[in-house]
Amino acid sequence: MNAKTVVLGRDVRASSEALANCVAQGLIDQGCQVLDLGLSGTEEVYFATTHFGADGGICVTASHNPIDYNGMKMVRADSAPLEAASGLAHIKDLAEANTFEKSVTLYNIRDVAEEARAAYVERICQFVDISALKPLTILVNAGQGTAGPTFDAIAERLAELGAPLVFERLFHEPDGTFPQGIPTPLLPENRPATANAVRASCADFGVAWDGDFDRCFFFEHTGAFIDGEYVVGLLAEAFLAKDPSATIIHDPRIIWNTQDLVAKAGGRAVQTRTGHAFIKKAMRDENAVYGGEMSAHHYFRDFVYCGSGMIPWLLAAELVSRNGPLAELVAHRKAAFPSSGEINFTLDDTKAAIARVRAGFEPEAISIDEMDGLGVNMGEWRFNLRSSNTEPVVRLNAEARGDAELVEQGVERVKQALLG
Incomplete structure (x- = not known):
């Protein structure tokens, strides 16, 4: 990447500070200036990479993985991702060759944590119309x-x-x-603490x-968990309320609710x-204002086309202020487009299993989509296998x-075909 300036941040894991120090030394040895954010979120690294005009950014983090894992998330200049087939593979080759020589030009680490966070917070707060917000109580679980x-810096600015x-x-x-366990709210067993706290605090949402x-x-005021595909639809709706002609990007797993709302x-x-x-x-190619995945990843054009976990709850606060409780907004969409949630099957031969499903459903399918796994449209119901x-x-x-009921019947049919 021929980088001369690299933004560096790290998460709270016990191993992250030592690893970040090693990353910093490696960058300095190669003639890079390191802009250090210290303890920070991945999205803060992404934002700062563009904000400072850096040649790349690295966050030392293992995200939601087990406690003894660690790793790095990396972006290029302009916070653009590295391609798995080219960028990351090339980095792997360079690392394995290990033919690095120290640069004659050495730079020190520059602490930019305060400046970076202030700019980041200001940008985040610009995503919401403060005047539209009503008094709300929000339960937040870090x-x-x-x-x-x-979060505290954002709350203070708000x-x-x-x-x-x-x-x-x-x-x-x-x-x-992580005395409460690794924070992975996608797993059902990790949700009760948040759900109970939402109810106990009489919060408008969690x-x-x-x-x-x-x-x-997200959690409704009742404590009920909101499946990711419905959050994508809600956020798409929030942007389209301000720009009805906007383009929205979505993943291919659960699509009908989002497509209906956008249309x-x-x-x-x-x-x-x-x-x-x-x-x-896709967002850059289509100039899309928002992109969402049902796995709770949400991307924003006006946030250097990167993902954020802070912007969505602010948009949700504005939605609730304008339109009423999340529970009511979501109930309507669930009734219109019920979904199964992601169901996992451990199989000896996944390719053969998917081939069996295709053979069994293709004769009566309206269309087959192979963009990402196997998408099968059966008319009044559809499914995706990956x-x-x-x-x-x-x-x-x-x-x-x-x-x-059609969802349940469809899941059972696919299950039988998968298991042979």
């Missing part, structure tokens, strides 16, 4: 990950701007030992983040493959038009 200090929001904080202080807070998850608002929905590199590329990249698992998502 899971003792990295989110706490960043208060200065006159936002009438009250926050109840749960597991807020960063703690790399928010929980993963470890590096690039994903956020009714006069916008344009574009489907692309699952994964941040594909979503970000193989995991890292384990012998097939992931099934199914949806229907206004008929929850």
